[in-house]
Amino acid sequence: EYMGDIICRLIMExxxxxxxxxxxxxxxxxxxxxxxxxxxxxxLRSWGGIFIDYCKKLGKTEASVSEVSNDTFALFTxxxxxxxxxxNGILLVLDMxxxxxxxxxxxxxxxGFLVFFQSPHELAxxxxxxxxxxxxIGKIETLKWIATGEDTPKTEKFYxxxxxxxxxxxxxxxxxxxxxxxxxSERDIGVKFL
Numbered sequence: 001e002y003m004g005d006i007i008c009r010l011i012m013e014x015x016x017x018x019x020x021x022x023x024x025x026x027x028x029x030x031x032x033x034x035x036x037x038x039x040x041x042x043x044l045r046s047w048g049g050i051f052i053d054y055c056k057k058l059g060k061t062e063a064s065v066s067e068v069s070n071d072t073f074a075l076f077t078x079x080x081x082x083x084x085x086x087x088n089g090i091l092l093v094l095d096m097x098x099x100x101x102x103x104x105x106x107x108x109x110x111x112g113f114l115v116f117f118q119s120p121h122e123l124a125x126x127x128x129x130x131x132x133x134x135x136x137i138g139k140i141e142t143l144k145w146i147a148t149g150e151d152t153p154k155t156e157k158f159y160x161x162x163x164x165x166x167x168x169x170x171x172x173x174x175x176x177x178x179x180x181x182x183x184x185s186e187r188d189i190g191v192k193f194l
Contacts, residue, residue, distance in 0.1 A: 031083035047093040055115045061162050064112045114165055118157050123169035126157040128178050131193040140190045
């Protein structure tokens with residue numbers, strides 16, 4: 001059994017994808033970007049949703065265009081159909097996700113990107129709620145501790161996320177006057193909750 005099929009089956013078993021979205025992966029035209037603009041929009045949105053669900057299932061919060069357009073990245077390939085979404089199609093999906101705030105390009109070259117399972121605003125709200133519940137107002141915590149410390153259950157939206165993603169949420173809290181970001185060392189960023 002092809003690795004992409006195994007992963008897609010596992011995603012389906014976990015009910016991460018709807019049956020309708022999952023069925024697209026077995027539909028040959030889905031792997032060719034459509035010319036008709038309304039159809040293309042729906043196609044890109046479907047690919048985008050499937051991509052985010054796939055990354056979430058794998059816990060993948062960071063990737064590159066080279067990585068996801070490589071033959072070893074199973075999602076965009078269906079060996080049974082002998083079909084693959086090409087690099088240009090993948091870039092269209094990623095650009096749409098960037099416009100929607102679901103990924104963020106790491107540089108102007110559009111090679112590396114961060115993947116957001118929730119928006120930075122949703123993460124900011126979740127982190128601040130966590131800080132209030134755990135009596136962290138007025139205290140300083142590192143982004144790493146916020147993501148993986150003993151006060152953070154695995155059920156939190158931000159559990160085990162990269163510090164780069166958490167920093168986006170912390171910036172929002174700082175803009176809202178709910179936190180102050182403190183550079184503790186070259187590698188450690190602290191957040192003082194206000």
